[in-house]
Amino acid sequence: MTSPKKPAASRRRKKPFAASRQLFARLRDLLASDAGGLPEIAALVAGEMGSQVCSIYVVRPGETLELAATFGLKPESVGRTRLRVGEGIVGMAAASGEALNLPDAQNHPGFAYRAETGEEQFASMLAVPVRRAGRILGVLTVQDREPRLYGRLETESVGIVAMLLAEIMERHGAEDVAPESLGDSLPRQFTGRVLAPGIARGRILPFGLNAAPSQLLAEDSKIELSKLDKAISKADRELDQLIAAGLPGGQAPREVLDAYRLVSQGTGWLGRVREAINDGLTAVAAVDQVGRELRARMRRIPDAYLRERLADIEDMVGRLLAALGAGTPKPARADGLLLLVRRLGPADLLDWHARGIAGIAIEEASATGHAAILARALGVAALAVERGALDAAEEGDEALLDAEGATLILRPSQDVLDVYDRALTARSERQASLAAYRDRPSVTRDGTAVTLMLNVGLALELDQLDATGAEGIGLYRTEIAALAAGGIPDVAGQAAEYSRVLDRAAGRRVQFRTLDLGADKLLPGEAESAVENPAMGWRSLRVGLDRPAILRRQLRALLLGAQGRKLCVMFPMVATVAEFRAARDLLDAEAARVRPAPESLHVGAMIEVPSLLFQLPGLLAEADFVSLGTNDLMQFLFAADRGTPALADRYDLLSAPVLELIEGIARACLEEEVGFSVCGEAAGKPLDALVLASLGVTALSMSGNSILRVKALLAEADLNVLRPVLREMRRAGAAGGSLREPLTAWAREHNLPV
Ligand code: PEP
Ligand code: MG
DSSP states (O other), X not given: OOOOOOOGGGGSOOOHHHHHHHHHHHHHHHHHHTOOOHHHHHHHHHHHXXXXXXXXXXXXXXXXXXXXXEESSOGGGTTTOEEEXXXXXXXXXXXXXXXXXXXXXXXXXXXXXXXXXXXXXXXXXXXXXXEETTEEEXXXXXXXXXXXXXXXXXXXXXXXXXXXXXXXXXXXXXXXXXXXXXXXXXXEEEEEEEEEOEEEEEEEEEEOOOOOOSOOBOSOHHHHHXXXXXXXXXXXXXXXXXXXXXXXXXXXXXXXXXXXXXXXXXXXXXXXXXXXXXXXXXXXXXXXXXXXXHHHHHHTOSOHHHHHTHHHHHHHHHHHHHHTTOSOOOOSOOBTXXXXXXXXXXXXXXXXXXXXXXXXXXXXXXXXXHHHHHHHHHTOEEEEEOXXXXXXXXXTOEEEEEXXXXXXXXXXXXXXXXXXXXXXXXXXXXXXXXXXXXXXXXXXXXXXXXEEEEEEOSGGGGHHHHHHTOOEEEEEEHHHHXXXXXXXXXXXXXXXXXXXXXXXXXXXXXXXXXOXXXXXXXXXXXXXXXXXXXXXXXXXXXXXXXXHHHHHHHHHHHHHHHTTSXXXXXXXXXXSHHHHHHHHHHHHHHHTTOSSOOSOEEEXXXXXXXXXXXXXXXXXXXXXXXXXXXXXXXXXXXXXXXXXXXXXXXXXXXXXXXXXXXXXXXXXXXXXXXXXXXXXXGGGSHHHHHHHHHTTOOEEXXXXXXXXXXXXXHHHOOHHHHHHXXXXXXXXXXXXXXXXXXXXXXXXXXXOOO
């Protein structure tokens, strides 16, 4: 490799942040003097960092990154070396928008070798995206011969240089380096996962792409520290106001927001912000930079639950920047707007909801994240959309958020809009007509009564009891509140929650399920264990029986919360009758001590582990009721992970083997006079609910938005007409394939609203 003259400083390594201050000052001079050429900057960075290479790649039309300047790589590669976005380490940094810090870049599976650069002699590489207002303009790289991981301060420094570089690149010919707005006016469709069902049409509001801070270096660190403290107090006060004002009926999801406050303020990151201010940054630049770093590190955490807390930190960074007068201000009202964000925390979701947002698409979201839990509870349509949507969207673009069909359509054609508009009109008419079913009994045309109950996870969802006319709660998932709160409350706290639930149920049946935690959802203080199949690991009732203190505390809380009322308790993930017996013994032991005793105590088991199907007589002899969890039973029956989208439609509940199984359980429960219900997603799908009813299932538990649809369908259906048809379909489908298509066709022929 032939390299240009080495800057004097390249031989020794300096204390990174101190060096950076000088570097920033020189970059600022370059910026002011209009003399800022990319080659000078590359040489300056290499020199100040004490690194052998610094290169600047810029995005060119056609999603290509071109080497625009280098210090240390072969000069003839400038203007020649090109990588597609996503290709090589540089392309990966551009595609992901995240820095890559690799001690041995050449052996990284994504490495793309370009002979003309002569880079084979450099082992380590730090590649940092250069972005402005969310657009990737290029990538800044630093390379060194010896394999080394660049330190936190070094990566922070290069990150700040990249921010300045973005400004320089934009000033000196933005049209050269801006990514081509290919197809900016064409329709684009993105798929995703439904976080909270619903369909919304509106204009896109991309958000959270905070512009780079306008001033990076502070005149006086003390002033900046005091600005930071004031901003923290202000953000905290605003959160209190949000909790107090943001929810219908004043129902604050405290469990979610208190956990958010803990996570967002308790990770020690604010300490690092203070350090960065002491190192010379302004409060805004320090929050922005440390926030970016923290996000980059958290994304690499393998634990999904911890990674989900990323959105909470993002939320807090945004709030602090806003309190510091930086960041993008939210519009006062957001009616008719579709929010499109990279991540979203619970406080922000609540805030947007209060401003009237019509729907939400989140690029990095998980169905069990705080935002998803809240969106479901608030009834806001929300979609976890695949990456790229944010880059493809422009503010004000017309869009359709279909959080039922799991798609986001940007700039839809008029034809598509017309189809959705018709569907939305039909839906609102249907919803108006469905409301009439609220107070009607749930009974089929042939007179079969089917009890419809709610699945509930957060106190917020209790509103659905009256809104839907549900006959009770068939599944109260106690772990949701515990997970949202980041820990299990003490006995008094749990008892208060259960008591409130029974108050709201006002005499209707409530089946409390004991904590379904464990494996990847670790209890506080538990050591993480790297198990391969957490769903089949040490979870749920297994934890409860092995650590009886936790389970006993919960059982005591349930008995106390009942305050002498009727109490139904069911155990999840029961695999043997012996396990059920052991759990029941613990409950009986607690029940013997708690006064007042419940008016009646009913003990049940979830049927979701296939082994239990072979112990039914024994189980039914001991259980007062059972509830079939279709989500887990299907995943274990077919060895098909319930969280893997590629398997979502591969095995169907509406197939001969599963229907045979469910019919057998329903019959056995009827004979033994043991209450039987089906909970899990299938119970809330109208067609599945209809088929279950025809198999003899007389109680179904589902989420609030399914109840009226299922009730309306059942009211139209004559099970005596369906049964012989179904028998024939099952015979024809004995090989186990899905019967959904012929069943749907049959239902449509009979004008049934499936
Ligand atoms: C189920 O497995 O079907 C069920 C209802 O429980 P969960 O979805 O909470 O695992
Ligand atoms: Mg389950």
